Amino acid sequence: MAHAEKVYKVRNGAKTKQFTWRARYQRPDGSTGSEPGFPTKVLAEEWGAKQEAQIKEGTWIDPDKYRSPFGQFARKYMAERPKRGRTVSTRWDLLDTYILPKWDHAPLISLNWFDVDSWQMLLPCDDVTKGHCVSLMSTILTGAVDARWLPINPVKGRQRTKAVVHTPAAPADEDEEKVFTAEAVLRVAERLGPAKGLHVITTAWTGINWGEGLGIQREHFRVRRQQWGKSHWECFVLRIAQEVAEYEERDEHGKKKGTVLKLEPTKNEWRTRDLDLPPFLARLWHYHLADWPYDWMLCTPSGKWWRRNNWGAKQLRPAADGRPERKKRQGCSYRAEWEPIAPGMTMRGLRHTHDSWQDQIGVRAALSFEQAGHKRPGIKRVYQHPTPAMRQARLDGLEEIFWEAMGNLGWSSLWGRVSLVKPPAAPAEDDLLNAPQTISMEDYRRARAGYKSSSEAM
Structure with a gap:
């Protein structure tokens, strides 16, 4: 039972007549707990009795824990x-x-x-x-x-007070927020070459994020097949099931151990998904699968994962922002000048670009959330799901953006070796690899119109 004890004050090593009261009570493990500093015996006994009552109720919290830093x-x-x-x-x-x-x-x-x-x-x-x-x-x-170290969380559910700003806020960092034109994306990709350029194009036309791109392996290029009417609807996809994370590794005490690159599962269930590829992009991936010697499909030329800074500073930044000419000298080869194409382009900006393009071409919410790897809010997430018709409309829109940009640039191929073909109907894998011709934007539109007409007639 809780009780109180006198605690005499000591001055110069000698006990004085002044005292306070210490509460004594029985802890859950049977040991005796104490709490000093009460001015009266009654207050000490009341405090001790309160602790024992809370212990019986199962609501007691050890004072030593809630006083912990x-x-x-x-x-x-x-x-x-x-x-x-x-x-x-x-x-x-x-x-x-x-x-x-x-x-x-x-x-x-x-x-x-x-x-x-x-x-x-x-x-x-x-x-x-x-x-x-x-x-x-x-x-x-x-x-x-x-963990029973604290009775309540004083921060939970509270709304922060925003600081008063007396001067106009600086504009947001545009490098991360720009939406880029398809022409700019293709020009940067052309400048980077087939392997690196494919990474840029894939990000802009699928919305894949940086770590997810590094985590793509050969087995992740596959075909989506869905029952639709009397037949099946098919398209090529990239399976997103993992990502490569770059971070400062810490031990259990928070001490830094150095920057590492590690393969991790996706952030959540929504990020694990299949990204539908427009026909032109599926063809580019077929070429890449045939050429690339490594299992990691968007890695460095030596087969290792890209470091984020190496990719940004040494690859994407010069290709997008431009670079000065470098004269040939001992230890350095000649490097031509590059004029700016899309200053401020980043991989995150390309992801924003893709989502903006989806809105531009009217992609249905059920499909746009799925392809972006986002959780759709509200009850519609439960009731609405992407259909093959939605998927085909999205791919048609993305394909249109690509071919219109190619037409504006006056291009019919990329990297001087990849001739892009768009058959009028959704092609099988063999057709993609062996298609006999290249076509212009006008040809594509006529072919697509004919395909739609024939589909509607069916």
Whole structure:
């Protein structure tokens, strides 16, 4: 039973007549717990009785735990709640850069929404990062509640206060937000050559993200077959079932171990999907499968995964932004000048471009969410699903964008060796590889019109 004890104060090594009261109570494991510092015996006994009542109810939280520093539980949470490597790296970056410098030694029980909200308003970062910091803190504090280190999460479900901006905000970084023309995409791809250029074209015409592209292997090029009416509808697809993540690896205590490239499963169930390929892109992939000596289809010329910076700085940036002429000298070969084509082009920007093209050609929501790897909100996700007619309409629209760009550029082939063919009907694999002719945009339109007419007649 809870009771109270006197605790005499000591001065210069000698006990004085001054004292406070210590509460004593029985803990769940049978040991005796204590809490000092009460001014009266009644308050100490009441506090001890309250602890024993909560223990009987199953709601008791050890005071030693809720007084623990936030940083202590945050490190415990990171060690015992592993996520995908890139996610873990991002979380540690937020903790090291923004969260722990402020809250590392703050007792869990001392945290409150007013202080957290005031802190996030003054963080020296963009508003999205501020939101990620608060979200991560809330996730960790919810873990503390679940682990019985804290009675409630003071951050959960609260709406952040946006900082007052007295000067106009700087424009968003355009490098990540541009929508590029199909002509610009093709010119950059032509400049990069067949293997690297295919990566650019595939991103723009399918919306695949960087890590997903690196994770494509030969076996992921396949055929989609769906029953439709009296026959089957077919198209070539790229199966997205994994991705290559590049991140700063950490040990269980958060110590950096170096940057790594690792193969991981997709981020969630929505990211595992089959990307429908327009006929021209399926043909390019057939050529690539025949030429490329490696199992990883969008890797470096030596068969290794691309480093993000190496691809961006040494490949895509010069091809899109242009580069100066380099004279021949000892140790360096001559390099021709490249004029700018699409300054600011990035792989993320190409993904944005694809989604914008989908909206431009009127792709149905059920299909656009599926192809982008996004979870569609609302009840329509349950009731609406892509049909072959939707898929064909999307492929027709993407094919039209490609051929119109080729016509505007005056091109009938890419890289001086790949002649592109568009038969009027959906081709079989052998037809794709052995099609006898190249056609113009006008030929394509006439062929497509004839194909639609014949399909409607059926």
